[in-house]
């Protein structure tokens with residue numbers, strides 16, 4: 001709300017009606033002011049032969065707006081308009097026209113400083129012009145005549161000041177209603193409540209000033225002192241208010257100040273259909289700097305960073321330190337922001353150079369979360385929460401920045417509902433919904449089916465089939481993952497037993513998640529289930545993805561080693577898509593590499609992917625681990641892989657993932673054909 005009056009934008013809906021209203025006020029002001037001026041006539045004191053005291057009053061009105069007092073108790077207007085008290089006294093001592101000129105000049109001075117657009121300045125000059133006419137009519141209606149400071153005249157002047165405020169507020173409230181919606185009365189009262197005390201004070205001073213102006217210039221000069229005191233009190237209060245919105249260490253905005261600044265931007269952006277970008281930067285390992293080098297150095301580092309963010313081309317219109325090692329930035333399209341990712345790169349670029357403090361060179365790094373209004377949220381709270389989530393995601397990926405995406409949000413209402421439903425489906429061993437499909441893995445040289453990959457299928461009672469990747473992402477951050485994997489392992493082992501009993505010597509590949517690999521209990525569960533179904537460990541293959549290995553490498557590596565010691569095969573899934581495939585190959589007891597389908601499906605047409613696949617097969621041979629290609633979609637790819645010496649393939653060319661019954665039928669047919 002705070003900047004409503006100060007905005008240069010027009011509302012998105014019915015801008016024509018809004019501008020029409022502004023124009024009507026402007027035309028109305030000219031007509032009413034002309035009529036009022038005609039009625040008021042020339043001032044008795046004359047135009048240029050008026051006493052110096054009146055000229056001084058007019059001059060002080062302009063002087064008061066040279067550095068306009070900010071109004072800390074701001075409800076809607078952040079400016080106090082101290083000059084009004086001089087305008088009222090000019091009106092009663094010199095006349096309407098001089099008062100109108102003084103008021104217009106003082107306000108023009110104010111609007112120029114506020115950077116108001118032309119139409120906004122014209123509207124405001126017009127509406128306060130009309131307010132002054134109303135004040136003049138009130139004054140002449142009650143008292144009028146030469147200023148003698150009689151009781152009726154003082155009452156008339158006070159009433160005129162009140163009418164001025166009411167008429168001005170009434171017009172602005174109408175503009176507000178057109179701009180922001182809501183009821184006119186609500187806007188009127190909101191404004192009145194926040195402004196009445198200041199307006200009443202300025203009005204109450206004006207009779208004293210009028211007495212001074214009609215007596216001598218030095219009395220006018222002396223009476224400027226209490227007015228200056230009011231000005232100082234307002235400035236001090238405004239400064240306090242501003243300090244409450246600043247971070248004491250860096251002087252940047254704090255969280256509260258940032259919120260206010262961004263909310264004002266969102267109102268403008270909403271009305272102009274433009275975008276706003278909000279970013280959160282979190283420094284990496286800042287706590288280490290504090291504990292190793294002391295808080296003094298930590299503070300200096302934050303100060304240096306704040307300087308860098310403000311230097312040259314400041315990073316964004318609003319920069320804040322949210323506390324600790326977190327900074328926030330906001331840009332809007334209205335400020336000239338174009339590409340949000342470019343902004344993020346700019347932030348990161350300022351971290352590139354090491355910071356030298358007390359001869360110690362400190363390398364600093366950080367992760368940036370990006371959100372854009374209106375795509376990623378409509379209000380500050382949502383945007384801020386999503387920026388935080390994006391920042392976490394960028395940290396997790398060890399990337400430098402990430403734009404928010406709903407799938408990062410493991411706590412969105414839809415996900416929480418999905419998680420609850422999944423938990424219910426897993427609570428009872430016989431509850432329907434969670435099942436496995438099986439996709440064959442085929443030896444490329446002989447065409448023999450060597451095994452199957454078990455792939456999760458969840459049929460939600462309302463949503464139908466849910467994408468397995470979404471389920472894993474949702475469940476992975478909760479205890480449901482453990483229940484899910486246990487169910488998957490149980491079904492897969494039972495199925496393996498059935499195939500064994502039917503005379504098929506197959507192996508089963510099961511995907512495991514990060515969470516499973518972090519606890520040693522998973523190993524115990526697997527051993528217990530393999531015993532229960534009488535399945536040999538060598539028949540089971542665990543598919544581990546690289547992201548799973550990134551989470552807590554040491555613990556994961558220990559557990560994988562235990563599983564391998566049991567005799568299970570360890571397959572590195574989606575090979576080539578992560579950051580540190582090679583490192584994992586060395587650290588883990590890997591028995592198989594699964595080349596990601598991203599490289600395999602297109603290897604015929606894409607020489608780069610072909611090179612990646614063929615060299616991965618060579619690597620597997622050199623390290624003596626099997627290589628399985630996933631995503632084999634046609635014969636050409638199959639043949640090429642066979643020529644390169646790839647052991648096995650999996651993909652739609654052989655079969656899509658199928659239910660256990662379909663798999664049995666397929667297996668039967670395949671045996672018959674081969």
Ligand code: C2E
Pocket residue numbers: 439454455456467468469472488511512513543545573574597601630631632633650651652653657
């Ligand atoms: P993944 O382990 O890499 O599984 C292979 C994915 O590729 C499967 O997707 C499969 O349906 C698909 N696919 C197979 N052949 C082809 C092909 O020729 N072309 C193309 N374009 N795609 C093919 P799905 O079933 O949607 O599973 C997605 C991912 O979800 C899996 O990727 C795995 O990471 C995860 N997942 C599935 N089931 C489980 C599970 O029981 N536990 C865990 N932790 N993760 C699972």
Ligand code: MG
Pocket residue numbers: 453511543573
């Ligand atoms: Mg897999």
Ligand code: MG
Pocket residue numbers: 573574594596597630
């Ligand atoms: Mg895979």
